[in-house]
């Protein structure tokens with residue numbers, strides 16, 4: 001076992017600390033100690049791991065402007081979250097959140113109801129005024145379509161392919177026999193069978209709106225634009241970064257998606273953000289909206305991230321976490337003509353623009369419970385009464 005230390009400025013350290021988990025499979029821990037990033041690993045191949053880490057640091061260090069601008073700050077001041085204790089541990093103890101695997105949870109009781117209440121509220125307060133139509137999408141996506149969104153090249157570390165055993169009687173019988181002989185499943189079982197898996201054609205869905213654009217392939221719009229809303233399971237592999245309900249591997253996302261002329265998409269996106277800000281104030285929550293960039297992993301990180309920041313393409317609604325951290329619970333994105341071009345969606349013979357606002361429902365639930373605690377009687381009055389009105393309308397009680 002070995003350890004390496006890198007002295008880095010805080011913004012670069014944050015990005016490198018996240019990405020370090022994808023540097024080498026022998027990585028066992030990544031921690032921030034003072035202004036140093038400490039990576040620990042199994043084995044003694046320090047030179048190789050140092051070389052990879054330095055490559056990674058060079059990639060992120062080339063971004064010069066990292067400061068986020070605050071676009072909106074809610075009226076409610078930062079509350080003392082320590083008074084609510086460790087909300088995640090309490091939810092685990094109450095068995096209202098059950099960890100089922102790395103980044104996978106079952107949710108029941110109060111956090112489940114709050115998650116559904118938030119979703120219903122976002123539909124009512126953001127999707128309905130945008131006259132969004134409601135759509136349904138699968139939880140997986142054809143790999144050739146996902147490739148056209150540039151997801152593979154921008155976020156190769158997040159990709160999770162869906163594989164199946166080859167359609168071959170020999171392979172299927174060998175699999176069953178090996179399973180019986182080994183006394184059940186183990187990750188090494190497939191390796192005993194040579195090449196039992198068929199080529200990957202499908203990946204799990206990383207975002208809701210890609211399906212919307214794919215479903216509009218080769219469409220010409222005859223209006224200024226329109227809005228769509230959908231909720232899907234989304235899925236991102238984040239290695240050692242998975243944490244409680246803040247960074248799940250499989251999570252629920254509500255999106256409101258805008259397709260059309262640039263002015264239509266920009267103004268619809270702004271109206272949606274204004275409505276989210278109004279909800280946050282109405283519910284008495286502490287949150288702020290800041291400029292952001294996606295955590296691109298590819299070696300053109302600096303170019304892509306700088307373009308997003310300079311053109312106000314990504315804003316994130318953040319909430320504080322106990323211990324001084326923060327979590328982005330919603331994002332607002334302007335993609336310009338990227339997806340219009342990728343999927344042949346046009347308007348007046350030009351590629352259409354797209355944008356979306358997304359709500360990470362598990363993150364909303366957890367971040368809000370950290371702020372207001374688990375005792376409903378002590379919640380801000382407007383949030384409590386809206387939640388209780390929603391509860392009364394639920395047929396399963």
Ligand SMILES: [Zn+2]
Pocket residue numbers: 207208209210255333355356357358
């Ligand atoms: Zn989206």
